[in-house]
Amino acid sequence: xxxxxxxxxxxxxxxxxxxxxxxxxxxxxxxxxxxxxxxxxxxxxxxxxxxxxxxxxxxxxxxxxxxxxxxxxxxxxxxxxxxxxxxxxxxxxxxxxxxxxxxxxxxxxxxxxxxxxxxxxxxxxxxxxxxxxxxxxxxxxxxxxxxxxxxxxxxxxxxxxxxxxxxxxxxxxxxxxxxxxxxxxxxxxxxxxxxxxxxxxxxxxxxxxxxxxxxxxxxxxxxxxxxxxxxxxxxxxxxxxxxxxxxxxxxxxxxxxxxxxxxxxxxxxxxxxxxxxxxxxxxxxxxxxxxxxxxxxxxxxxxxxxxxxxxxxxxxxxxxxxxxxxxxxxxxxxxxxxxxx
Amino acid sequence: xxxxxxxxxxxxxxxxxxxxxxxxxxxxxxxxxxxxxxxxxxxxxxxxxxxxxxxxxxxxxxxxxxxxxxxxxxxxxxxxxxxxxxxxxxxxxxxxxxxxxxxxxxxxxxxxxxxxxxxxxxxxxxxxxxxxxxxxxxxxxxxxxxxxxxxxxxxxxxxxxxxxxxxxxxxxxxxxxxxxxxxxxxxxxxxxxxxxxxxxxxxxxxxxxxxxxxxxxxxxxxxxxxxxxxxxxxxxxxxxxxxxxxxxxxxxxxxxxxxxxxxxxxxxxxxxxxxxxxxxxxxxxxxxxxxxxxxxxxxxxxxxxxxxxxxxxxxxxxxxxxxxxxxxxxxxxxxxxxxxxxxxxxxxxxxxxxxxxxxxxxxxxxxxxxxxxxxxxxxxxxxxxxxxxxxxxxxxxxxxxxxxxxxxxxxxxxxxxxxxxxxxxxxxxxxxxxxxxxxxxxxxxxxxxxxxxxxxxxxxxxxxxxxxxxxxxxxxxxxxxxxxxxxxxxxxxxxxxxxxxxxxxxxxxxxxxxxxxxxxxxxxxxxxxxxxxxxxxxxxxxxxxxxxxxxxxxxxxxxxxxxxxxxxxxxxxxxxxxxxxxxxxxxxxxxxxxxxxxxxxxxxxxxxxxxxxxxx
Numbered sequence: 001x002x003x004x005x006x007x008x009x010x011x012x013x014x015x016x017x018x019x020x021x022x023x024x025x026x027x028x029x030x031x032x033x034x035x036x037x038x039x040x041x042x043x044x045x046x047x048x049x050x051x052x053x054x055x056x057x058x059x060x061x062x063x064x065x066x067x068x069x070x071x072x073x074x075x076x077x078x079x080x081x082x083x084x085x086x087x088x089x090x091x092x093x094x095x096x097x098x099x100x101x102x103x104x105x106x107x108x109x110x111x112x113x114x115x116x117x118x119x120x121x122x123x124x125x126x127x128x129x130x131x132x133x134x135x136x137x138x139x140x141x142x143x144x145x146x147x148x149x150x151x152x153x154x155x156x157x158x159x160x161x162x163x164x165x166x167x168x169x170x171x172x173x174x175x176x177x178x179x180x181x182x183x184x185x186x187x188x189x190x191x192x193x194x195x196x197x198x199x200x201x202x203x204x205x206x207x208x209x210x211x212x213x214x215x216x217x218x219x220x221x222x223x224x225x226x227x228x229x230x231x232x233x234x235x236x237x238x239x240x241x242x243x244x245x246x247x248x249x250x251x252x253x254x255x256x257x258x259x260x261x262x263x264x265x266x267x268x269x270x271x272x273x274x275x276x277x278x279x280x281x282x283x284x285x286x287x288x289x290x291x292x293x294x295x296x297x298x299x300x301x302x303x304x305x306x307x308x309x310x311x312x313x314x315x316x317x318x319x320x321x322x323x324x325x326x327x328x329x330x331x332x333x334x335x336x337x338x339x340x341x
Numbered sequence: 342x343x344x345x346x347x348x349x350x351x352x353x354x355x356x357x358x359x360x361x362x363x364x365x366x367x368x369x370x371x372x373x374x375x376x377x378x379x380x381x382x383x384x385x386x387x388x389x390x391x392x393x394x395x396x397x398x399x400x401x402x403x404x405x406x407x408x409x410x411x412x413x414x415x416x417x418x419x420x421x422x423x424x425x426x427x428x429x430x431x432x433x434x435x436x437x438x439x440x441x442x443x444x445x446x447x448x449x450x451x452x453x454x455x456x457x458x459x460x461x462x463x464x465x466x467x468x469x470x471x472x473x474x475x476x477x478x479x480x481x482x483x484x485x486x487x488x489x490x491x492x493x494x495x496x497x498x499x500x501x502x503x504x505x506x507x508x509x510x511x512x513x514x515x516x517x518x519x520x521x522x523x524x525x526x527x528x529x530x531x532x533x534x535x536x537x538x539x540x541x542x543x544x545x546x547x548x549x550x551x552x553x554x555x556x557x558x559x560x561x562x563x564x565x566x567x568x569x570x571x572x573x574x575x576x577x578x579x580x581x582x583x584x585x586x587x588x589x590x591x592x593x594x595x596x597x598x599x600x601x602x603x604x605x606x607x608x609x610x611x612x613x614x615x616x617x618x619x620x621x622x623x624x625x626x627x628x629x630x631x632x633x634x635x636x637x638x639x640x641x642x643x644x645x646x647x648x649x650x651x652x653x654x655x656x657x658x659x660x661x662x663x664x665x666x667x668x669x670x671x672x673x674x675x676x677x678x679x680x681x682x683x684x685x686x687x688x689x690x691x692x693x694x695x696x697x698x699x700x701x702x703x704x705x706x707x708x709x710x711x712x713x714x715x716x717x718x719x720x721x722x723x724x725x726x727x728x729x730x731x732x733x734x735x736x737x738x739x740x741x742x743x744x745x746x747x748x749x750x751x752x753x754x755x756x757x758x759x760x761x762x763x764x765x766x767x768x769x770x771x772x773x774x775x776x777x778x779x780x781x782x783x784x785x786x787x788x789x790x791x792x793x794x795x796x797x798x799x800x801x802x803x804x805x806x807x808x809x810x811x812x813x814x815x816x817x818x819x820x821x822x823x824x825x826x827x828x829x830x831x832x833x834x835x836x837x838x839x840x841x842x843x844x845x846x847x848x849x850x851x852x853x854x855x856x857x858x859x860x861x862x863x864x865x866x867x868x869x870x871x872x873x874x875x876x877x878x879x880x881x882x883x884x885x886x887x888x889x890x891x892x893x894x895x896x897x898x899x900x901x902x903x904x905x906x907x908x909x910x911x912x913x914x915x916x917x918x919x920x921x922x923x924x925x926x927x928x929x930x931x932x933x934x935x936x937x938x939x940x941x942x943x944x945x946x947x948x949x950x951x952x953x954x955x956x957x
Binding site: 018020026045047048049050051052054063064067069070071072073074075078079081082083084085086087088089090092093110111114134209315316318321322323325326327328329330331332333335336337338339340341 | 373376377379407434522568569572573574575576578587590591594601603620621622623624625626628631632634635636638639640641642643644645646647648650665667668672757758759761762772776797798799800801802803804805806807808809810817832
């Protein structure tokens with residue numbers, strides 16, 4: 001979706017802000033995401049008329065109402081299918097899909113899988129707050145085991161789903177992660193997703209202040225960010241930590257990534273992996289990072305490998321290749337006919 | 342010799358055999374030859390849900406029935422005059438329906454001990470009193486086919502596959518039909534396997550030649566069924582699925598919109614997905630979605646973006662689409678939803694016909710969610726009905742339910758090719774960029790139709806947000822206001838009700854405009870009701886036939902036409918759905934006549950009901 005026509009005049013954050021009152025709870029992480037989006041779009045040089053936000057149902061899915069672009073607030077879980085239809089009808093449009101952990105991974109899990117598998121040229125933002133907010137706090141497919149909620153008073157028992165692993169498993173070719181409070185990091189991720197031709201999947205760790213407050217605190221609190229977040233940059237060493245001396249190494253014995261400290265036990269920077277966005281195996285291992293408390297979570301673009309031809313282009317290409325070669329009359333009048341006089 | 346040929350006005354032939362015997366191909370080729378000879382015809386492919394049921398079993402029997410004549414043919418015929426049974430199971434499941442004195446052709450070569458056992462015969466029925474009521478030609482078709490194709494060196498199994506062509510050859514001889522179209526078709530179909538084409542042609546010719554020989558024609562007659570005197574023009578045979586797909590494509594062209602079909606495979610609707618997938622030349626995009634819900638949602642997304650979204654399924658799939666249908670109603674986007682009805686509930690009878698989704702079409706959604714419902718009545722009629730569904734969808738900014746059924750979808754009939762250039766366009770105008778200082782309201786309505794503004798992405802100045810939440814009548818923004826919801830609900834009903842002024846008034850198909858009894862039908866019961874009313878009137882009964890195409894809203898004058906009759910009889914292939922709707926709307930004492938056997942009505946059954954109703 002990088003074929004946008006440049007607008008005549010430079011648009012501003014105001015141009016992308018609708019006249020509708022934002023109705024999220026005070027302190028909701030969604031506000032920051034909205035602002036980041038409204039701020040990033042003018043930078044991307046896109047037009048309001050060519051931009052479409054499609055959402056499902058849930059707190060996050062109210063997003064389109066607040067963008068002064070085209071917007072379609074659809075039904076629970078089905079945004080990927082609606083967005084696919086929008087893109088097939090007009091491939092020139094810049095389509096953003098907004099979903100959450102319940103909308104995208106529970107009721108709409110099937111559609112999310114297929115929109116990623118097909119590599120439909122849209123940008124997908126999944127706001128992951130590990131809870132159902134709009135329905136008043138039931139546990140979601142990304143909730144930690146033991147989450148106490150109105151529907152799980154003794155604690156949830158089903159294992160949680162990692163959205164990044166789901167996306168990679170579905171065949172996504174662009175997978176990234178960012179945080180609702182990372183106001184400097186988020187626009188860069190949005191920009192990368194926008195520049196990618198194909199389905200670009202972005203998980204945003206988002207805080208629900210009412211029903212699941214501080215669920216990401218262990219990763220996003222200022223005091224732990226340096227140690228708990230691995231900021232990925234293509235071609236750069238995977239270093240992190242307050243001192244910048246922690247690194248990620250591949251351990252051939254365990255066949256997994258591990259945290260090492262440069263300068264300890266003979267470890268040098270050469271032992272630390274260099275990020276390669278095109279390496280699917282690496283992306284799969286990075287997706288697992290953060291599973292235990294000693295590890296950081298990978299942030300930024302974990303995987304980006306553009307297909308030669310995006311799905312929508314392939315579909316439209318088949319139509320364009322033959323369009324006009326036969327008329328309706330040619331089709332109907334073909335085959336065996338006879339004349340009655 | 343021509344003098345031996347008896348001329349008939351019409352005949353019903355039924356080909357029955359194992360699923361693997363190629364009966365559908367045999368039937369459709371017989372149909373082509375019949376059509377090219379100018380006879381009118383109606384066909385009924387009647388096949389099992391299993392692709393390859395165990396060989397020789399009764400549940401694996403596949404049949405194809407054709408009624409053809411030198412007169413107008415409106416049904417597939419109550420009873421076959423000729424039954425071709427390729428194995429004992431086909432005989433067992435079909436013999437009871439063969440007309441007394443009718444002709445039975447069997448492949449005695451398939452009447453082996455094992456096949457007889459599988460069909461549940463304790464002894465071989467051939468040559469026994471069980472078949473005394475029929476003229477029987479038992480021939481070892483298997484053996485003669487093997488003989489005919491010997492020179493091509495096929496294996497036994499492949500060679501035996503040609504026996505349907507041998508049989509077709511015999512039937513073409515019997516009905517004095519031309520073999521050339523079949524030969525052309527075989528050469529085309531097996532262009533890459535010439536030995537298969539040659540073998541089949543040899544079998545076809547051998548069957549025909551067998552008919553020519555003296556020993557058979559001594560006791561079996563040859564028939565001639567002439568051309569039907571019908572309207573002049575160019576004709577072809579068409580199935581409901583074909584005509585419906587072409588109608589959708591035509592509707593898109595007349596609206597000036599590209600068609601985007603979202604669909605998921607389901608019997609008996611899949612042929613529409615297949616046909617439209619082969620029509621990309623017309624700018625038709627097809628999307629085989631991951632499920633029924635995604636199929637309709639993609640179609641809705643396409644309509645939002647300025648295409649004409651279409652989705653096609655059968656009852657169970659339509660059930661899954663229900664929530665999204667509500668979204669299309671709430672956002673007032675055009676959409677055509679095709680339901681090729683089949684036996685229900687649940688999986689029901691996938692390959693058998695029924696018209697039991699009328700309630701689902703009219704009422705089957707959460708909330709007060711009205712939409713127009715249009716029903717097709719025959720294969721050829723699907724073309725116009727589909728165009729009409731497209732017209733209503735874009736003119737009134739609404740999803741339209743287009744009801745057809747498994748019988749119409751698969752059946753074929755001669756169809757006078759339409760003059761495409763003469764079709765009336767209904768070109769869509771999208772909302773334009775508003776003038777300086779004016780803002781765009783997506784829910785601003787046309788005063789007359791009440792249709793809302795269709796603003797599409799890509800157009801500057803018409804940016805807007807819509808969704809399934811109730812919208813303000815005045816601005817289109819979210820509104821939870823009680824009075825507004827009342828007003829929007831009323832408006833949605835009024836908009837659909839308006840359509841009653843934009844459709845043809847209800848007419849009587851046959852008989853007087855007032856009288857003792859009116860038989861009211863919809864959908865594919867058109868043929869049997871028409872023939873039954875014709876027969877009843879020939880008996881001097883005071884009865885008329887009314888056929889309703891627009892099931893929601895009804896034509897404005899429907900009630901007054903119904904009130905012109907003392908009695909109302911409603912034959913339906915369901916448990917009485919239109920009957921209930923008529924009673925509800927008009928407090929009229931409509932009487933039901935119901936059949937849910939998975940088969941079309943027989944003329945005789947409707948005729949009996951008419952007699953009983955008139956004399957009661």
